[in-house]
Amino acid sequence: MNPLQRALVEKAGHDYGFEYVLASGPEGVTLASARHAARAQVSALPEGDYLLHLQAATPALLPEMQRSFAHALHAGGFVANNEAALAALLDRSASLARALPSQAAQDFEAAVFHQLDQLPAGFAGTEVERLVRQRVGQQKFRAAMLDYWGGACAVTGLDLSAVLRASHAKPWAECANDAERLDVFNGFLLIANLDALFDRFWISFDDTGEIVRSPALSGVICDQLGLKPGMGLRWLSDAHRKYLAWHRKRLRQRR
Missing domain, CATH: 3.10.110 (Ubiquitin Conjugating Enzyme)
Structure with a gap:
């Protein structure tokens, strides 16, 4: 060289x-x-x-x-x-x-430590610490999702960050630990309407990445929401699939 x-x-x-x-x-x-x-x-x-x-x-x-x-x-x-x-x-x-894991988790712990260090003594283990961890964690998760998906919607490819949401497959409150909460494979970067549907288990994705719709969504509603046949993820990693299996189970339980 x-x-x-x-x-x-x-x-x-x-x-x-x-x-x-x-x-x-x-x-x-x-x-x-x-x-x-x-x-x-x-x-x-x-x-x-x-x-x-x-x-x-x-x-x-x-x-x-x-x-x-x-x-x-x-x-x-x-x-x-x-x-x-x-x-x-x-x-x-x-x-x-x-x-990718575990860099996001390491960044999260460092950021939480820094913010808690600015608080008066005695807040460890309190509701204040829980809120700090949740706020910082959601910020780090969104940043990781933007990095992973190249700043564009995982389905549509839209790259307008103001309307993109980092949507968990297994919700924050139901994750077993911070590693799950911050796992970039536990969610997708989605435009706002897809995020709202995914977050409430109206839609999910199958193991090929194609959108799965709740039977409760009629064809008229799907048209109004812009859900078209064949829509799916731009790509899918094996590491997404365990979270999607959990998410689809919740979709099937929806009434």
Whole structure:
């Protein structure tokens, strides 16, 4: 890798989620971030392309990247034929590294600790702490969902963040622990009307990602709500399916 290539890789890392350069030399560049635990190793291929290898702190990162960039798989990594393609790889891997378990949970605990530390002594274990944890947790969950879904609705692809909601499949109050509450696979980023329906178990998704509707929703109502045959998730991970199974059971119990 020549000096110009190294400079371009370092700038791409800085701009797209890997702001620290851990090593830089003829063999390539190693990048990291203070916001997540993933590392990126970028080397140059003889034909001038870049090869990205990721060191992931969560086992979910690589499968998600392989799904998103199946066309770029090469030699155990991802090939980018120019700086723009490399930037897209870095940006997506950084977003996923921030969103996927357990980075969101770690960020949540750090944020809660910081906010509770600002309160007078004696609030540990009180209703105040519960409210702080819920507020911070919902903020972190939404941020993780925006990262995971690329800032766009999981169904429609609409990227207007003001009308997008981070909707839990297994509701906050019914989760067994904070890991479940903050699991990015326990929910979907949805436009407001789909969120309202999903949150109240009027709709769900099957194991292929297609929308499942409650029998109580008539065809006329579905038309008015914009629910069309064949609508479904833009993609679906195996890790979503256990939460969706729970969610569909609640939908079937609706009367």
